[in-house]
Amino acid sequence: MRLQCTMCGLAGEAGKMVHPCAECGEPLEVRYEPGEIRPDLALTGGGRRCGILTDFAAVLPGLGSTPVSLGEGGTPCLELSNLGSRLGLPELHLKNEGANPTGSFKDRGTAMAISWAAGHGFGRVGTVSSGNMAGSVAAYGARAALPCLVFVPAHLKAEKLFTIGVYGPELLAVDGDYGQLYRDALRLGAERGVYFAVSDDPWRVEGQKTIAYEIVRDLGRAPDYVFVPTSSGGHLAAIIKGFAELVAAGLVERAPHFVGVQATGCSPIARAFARGAAVERFSRVTTAAHAISNPLPPSGNRLLRALSGHGQGAIISVDDEDMVRAQQLLAAGEGVFVQMESAAALAGALLYARDGRLAPTDLVLLIGTGSGLKDPGAFAGQEFGRQQISLDQLATIAVPHSRRTANEDEYPQGM
Amino acid sequence: MRLQCTMCGLAGEAGKMVHPCAECGEPLEVRYEPGEIRPDLALTGGGRRCGILTDFAAVLPGLGSTPVSLGEGGTPCLELSNLGSRLGLPELHLKNEGANPTGSFKDRGTAMAISWAAGHGFGRVGTVSSGNMAGSVAAYGARAALPCLVFVPAHLKAEKLFTIGVYGPELLAVDGDYGQLYRDALRLGAERGVYFAVSDDPWRVEGQKTIAYEIVRDLGRAPDYVFVPTSSGGHLAAIIKGFAELVAAGLVERAPHFVGVQATGCSPIARAFARGAAVERFSRVTTAAHAISNPLPPSGNRLLRALSGHGQGAIISVDDEDMVRAQQLLAAGEGVFVQMESAAALAGALLYARDGRLAPTDLVLLIGTGSGLKDPGAFAGQEFGRQQISLDQLATIAVPHSRRTANEDEYPQGM
DSSP: OEEEETTTOOEEOTTTOOSSOTTTOOOEEEEOOTTSSOHHHHHHOOOSSOOHHHHTGGGSOOOSSOOOOSOOOOOOEEEOHHHHHHHTOTTEEEEEGGGSTTSBTHHHHHHHHHHHHHHTTOOEEEEEOSSHHHHHHHHHHHHTTOOEEEEEETTOOGGGTHHHHTTOOEEEEEESOHHHHHHHHHHHHHHHTEEEOOTTOHHHHHHHHHHHHHHHHHHSSOOSEEEEEOSSSHHHHHHHHHHHHHHHTTSSSSOOEEEEEEETTBOHHHHHHHHTSOOOOOOOOOOSOGGGOOSSOTTHHHHHHHHHHHOSEEEEEEOHHHHHHHHHHHHHHHSOOBOTTTTHHHHHHHHHHHTTOSOTTOOEEEEEOBBGGGOGGGGTTOOTTOEEEEGGGGGGOOOOSSOOOTTGGGSOTTO | OEEEETTTOOEEOTTTOOSSOTTTOOOEEEEOOTTSSOHHHHHHOOOSSOOHHHHTGGGSOOOSSOOOOSOOOOOOEEEOHHHHHHHTOTTEEEEEGGGSTTSBTHHHHHHHHHHHHHHTTOOEEEEEOSSHHHHHHHHHHHHTTOOEEEEEETTOOGGGTHHHHTTOOEEEEEESOHHHHHHHHHHHHHHHTEEEOOTTOHHHHHHHHHHHHHHHHHHSSOOSEEEEEOSSSHHHHHHHHHHHHHHHTTSSSSOOEEEEEEETTBOHHHHHHHHTSOOOOOOOOOOSOGGGOOSSOTTHHHHHHHHHHHOSEEEEEEOHHHHHHHHHHHHHHHSOOBOTTTTHHHHHHHHHHHTTOSOTTOOEEEEEOBBGGGOGGGGTTOOTTOEEEEGGGGGGOOOOSSOOOTTGGGSOTTO
């Protein structure tokens, strides 16, 4: 096992290289020697929710210490039969990562990164995040009983603060450019011995890749399409890495089409993908989808390289209204409440369906990256049709014979 | 299989009896003939999160239709080694039911109840709830594509409404006595063909009992103590039923001590337990722990009968401050964020530890009934020590060498 730059190929011993690459600034990743990981064994596991570090030990680096786990992974993989039948997609599924311990996909990567840090002598951990990753690192920092520094943007909404602060981190709201903060935090960490488990940290990526194995366990095969909300690019890069390992081991025939879905109001990777150019800073962010609004995504170019090597996939974007509508469809249509940002996956699949790019035989998987419970402010003041009645009126209420389907007209035409 | 009253013994065919008992008003429960369920098979399962109806089919009634599932159950069972070592309880564990699809333990029972209703010709479902059960039934109603009536108390906090409303139920805020509403809703349901999956519905109880099997799978044996936040009494009654099945099948040697924990400001069952009397309405509710504040719990007396038959167990109460402190201990000490009400389990264990009623060798299990993410309003305005800094100040910040332990002095003396 070694670390290697995903761009320039600079390689070195795991404990000795500092992320990102000292030569070119691009993300490092973990590379294994032949036989060092056993993808075949990772497909036969899958017991109780013992955590990804135990469940997927066969394809992860050794830790050198007790795993730091909150029982992440093992999330439900649901067939969306109500929506699927209305959309003409009988094989539509959703992997509900919101059922992870802190309510988001980040917990897989955090478990791996914090365990690695704790096992390699780091006495302090931290991260830079506007939400899901901050809560996840704060929780695993508490679990590891390590001091934890969380840098959040100064504009973080007050009503989301409790999803981070409750775990007792050192909470620093930093005024200034987010991209600069990311680089400065990593430098601070290297100088002062704080392990910053950022979005494209190599060990985090190893943890995130376990979802690829789990999907194949859940479905019995690789999906034809995987739709993933995309911000920094680290998550999708990890999923591609996991499937690449499965393909290399001959355990799945071919990897899925990967579709990363950004918010149109902050879509630097989608724009670069469309232009066939490198990722540039997105100058004017106009989306409310804060969990996927990194204007200068550190794994953007790495993702474009991975998709280009893989040969099939795309990065697209959807509008905020599409996400909100998709969020409603999932909640009222299937009983799954995801974050607005997570619903970008369904919004992307709806775009593909509308354009005739999905066949009824396609096995389509959406990654529901986070729980809708994490963003209470998004629903402030909404009444959801609540009626006020008295006990006396109970006997006379109208009992409906079918569900209200306010969104019926929102489906792609002809579906 | 038949339904039978837990009090007067009146029995009948499952599809023909209406809950609660027509004779005495007490809860009905499901009774099996010898060999009709197979507890032995239920202990050997435990794969991916396929949902309790598949995972525990061996000990559940047949459904007559496809299960309605969101991947409930299979929740993490965590060793609380940080807290345990500070408390002198090396075998302290927590079952994190907040990792269920809608964020609470209710999903196990709802999956069973709604599946049973859908498989037995009910075209409409509903419930009466102030929170967790309302969200759960609304979600499974959506999953079953059935119209869903949710009666909530008129005083339900606006900021919790989204955890129910997002699933698109018919939402009726009813002004009037909650106990009366419970009875009226069941009558309305019987008259007009709406299946009300209330807290002590016999099929719900069957779903809830699966946690007993899962705990034995997780730990390899039965705990010595199980602490459970207690409101209507249905959940603890279900847990006792599950362990009784395991004992009857010879799969565990003896059932745990069961300790139901109520809020002192609404503790009708604890008061009745202490007095050796029947449950009476709790006239003046003064707790903020709304999820466990049923002043006239429909399964209160049933729970007292079950504990009396079982021979070891108690219903106690803890103050709101104890719950809030226990919630902080779990979040900042172990990285597990539960609802204030769920933290009653730890608060109860702390009381027992303080009184010297727990030995270091005791295997103690807390049931974390719901996710802290469900109650954002509880943290409104809290800053969690957030500091505002600029990027320029980053290099000069103090990096702590140990975690802040504001709660250190809150531990029981001598521990």
